[in-house]
Amino acid sequence: MNIPRIINFSKLHHYDLEHLGKNAYQLGLLAYLKIPIPYGFVISETFLRDFLEKTKLLDEIYRIKNSLHPSLAPSADKFYDPIREKLKKTHFPHNLALEIIDEYKKLGSFLRESSLNISASPKKGKYTYCGNIKGDVNLLIKIKELIADMLPNLYPLVVQKNISKSNEKTLFTHDESIPDNSMKEIVKNVKKFFYFPQEIKYVINGKKLYVTHIKPLSDAIEYAKSSHLVQSVRKVLLKGNPVLPGIATGPARIVKNIKSDIDKIKAHEIVILEDLSLLGRIAKAKALVAVGKVLIRKNKISPLVDSVSHASKFIKNGSVITVNGITGEIYAGGLL
Numbered sequence: 190m191n192i193p194r195i196i197n198f199s200k201l202h203h204y205d206l207e208h209l210g211k212n213a214y215q216l217g218l219l220a221y222l223k224i225p226i227p228y229g230f231v232i233s234e235t236f237l238r239d240f241l242e243k244t245k246l247l248d249e250i251y252r253i254k255n256s257l258h259p260s261l262a263p264s265a266d267k268f269y270d271p272i273r274e275k276l277k278k279t280h281f282p283h284n285l286a287l288e289i290i291d292e293y294k295k296l297g298s299f300l301r302e303s304s305l306n307i308s309a310s311p312k313k314g315k316y317t318y319c320g321n322i323k324g325d326v327n328l329l330i331k332i333k334e335l336i337a338d339m340l341p342n343l344y345p346l347v348v349q350k351n352i353s354k355s356n357e358k359t360l361f362t363h364d365e366s367i368p369d370n371s372m373k374e375i376v377k378n379v380k381k382f383f384y385f386p387q388e389i390k391y392v393i394n395g396k397k398l399y400v401t402h403i404k405p406l407s408d409a410i411e412y413a414k415s416s417h418l419v420q421s422v423r424k425v426l427l428k429g430n431p432v433l434p435g436i437a438t439g440p441a442r443i444v445k446n447i448k449s450d451i452d453k454i455k456a457h458e459i460v461i462l463e464d465l466s467l468l469g470r471i472a473k474a475k476a477l478v479a480v481g482k483v484l485i486r487k488n489k490i491s492p493l494v495d496s497v498s499h500a501s502k503f504i505k506n507g508s509v510i511t512v513n514g515i516t517g518e519i520y521a522g523g524l525l
Contacts (some may be wrong), residue, residue: 191235192204192208193235193290193518194233194236194239194374195229195230195232195233195236195288196236197292197295198216198217198228198229201213201214201217202206202218202221203223204455205473206457206483207456209231209233209310210310210311210312210344211311211312212308212309212310212347213345215403216347216349219260219400223378224375224400225347225397225398225400226399227349227352227399228296228349228350229296229348229349230304231310231345231347231348232332232345232346232348234343234344234345236285236288237336237343237345240281240336241336241343243285244274244276244282247276249272250341250460252471253269254341255513269340272340276333276336278335281332284424288323293325293348294350303351304321304323305322305323305348305349305350306319306322306350306351307322307328307347307348308346308347309339309346309347310344310345310347317338321351322351328348332523352392353389353392353400356392356393357390357391358391358392358393359388359389360376360391361387362386367394375389375391375400376389382438382439382463382509387403387405388402388404389402390403390496420459425518426503426519426520426521427478427497427499427503427518428494428517428518429478429494429496429498429519430482431494431513432483432493432495433491434491434492434514435476435512435514436512436514437492437512437514438459439457439459439475439510440458440459440507440508441458441461441504441508442454442455442458442460442474443461443501443504443505444461444464444467444471445464445501446463446467448463451467451470454471454473456474456475458472458477459477459478459512460476460478461480461500461504462480463480463500463501465483473490474490476491476514477490477492477493477521478494478497478504479494479495480496481495482496482497483495492512492515494512494513494514494517497519508521
């Protein structure tokens with residue numbers, strides 16, 4: 190897949206976790222759900238690699254990587270220090286700088302009248318963060334510094350409007366009452382899409398509301414076992430044979446016997462598979478529902494439920510469903 194060098198938040202849902210990293214991927218989900226988040230864009234690994242190529246530093250990085258003996262792995266980071274220093278002093282390639290500035294200007298007053306935050310977006314682990322950046326020139330400087338700090342790794346960078354969190358509030362999707370009326374619809378959408386209870390942090394600035402963070406509750410598994418959740422479970426839509434355990438919520442993707450269907454699958458989707466001969470060709474999905482009996486169980490996708498007759502008749506493309514790989518049950522929407 191060709192990944193654009195710069196991606197606006199509104200387009201992030203077209204790309205997977207492997208392309209965006211955890212932070213940017215979550216922002217894409219929130220934008221897809223039409224949840225108000227601070228404006229911004231993502232600088233992809235494609236851009237960062239082009240930056241290193243144009244500054245003639247990429248070959249130097251590869252040369253160090255290929256020359257390092259495995260026994261030096263624990264101390265390998267220091268070998269990249271000369272490249273880091275060189276990178277910080279080098280000029281930002283003109284055409285790449287213009288791309289950043291153009292995207293910055295597209296967002297107009299949304300960004301130019303406020304400071305920015307910029308952070309790395311790895312697939313796992315914590316990410317580097319820089320806040321309160323003002324102006325496009327300072328933004329370009331911080332981008333160089335973050336690239337240098339990441340070496341030899343490259344992670345997408347999230348550029349986002351800085352929101353004051355002095356009056357930040359917290360609520361939980363399983364709360365019986367929501368104090369702010371403006372949050373009720375947002376909580377409803379989050380409940381519908383995510384399986385486990387979520388913690389939502391948000392800020393109200395004047396008449397504008399921004400969701401600043403959403404994460405699963407640390408005690409979500411215990412909560413899922415509680416009677417409160419059992420009482421709120423929706424009616425079972427379909428039932429099949431549980432093959433691989435797990436519970437997942439996401440939009441459905443119906444895959445028949447067409448290659449183009451497989452090419453459209455995204456990592457956050459639940460695949461409804463009609464042609465079992467295609468099973469081995471599906472490399473990514475949040476869960477798998479097979480119409481027939483699955484004989485080959487060496488499958489990396491979990492949860493997996495098979496023998497679900499007429500699944501594509503009851504489930505539409507894009508509709509949010511929940512798959513329970515322990516009971517074989519499939520629900521419409523999320524469980525909360």
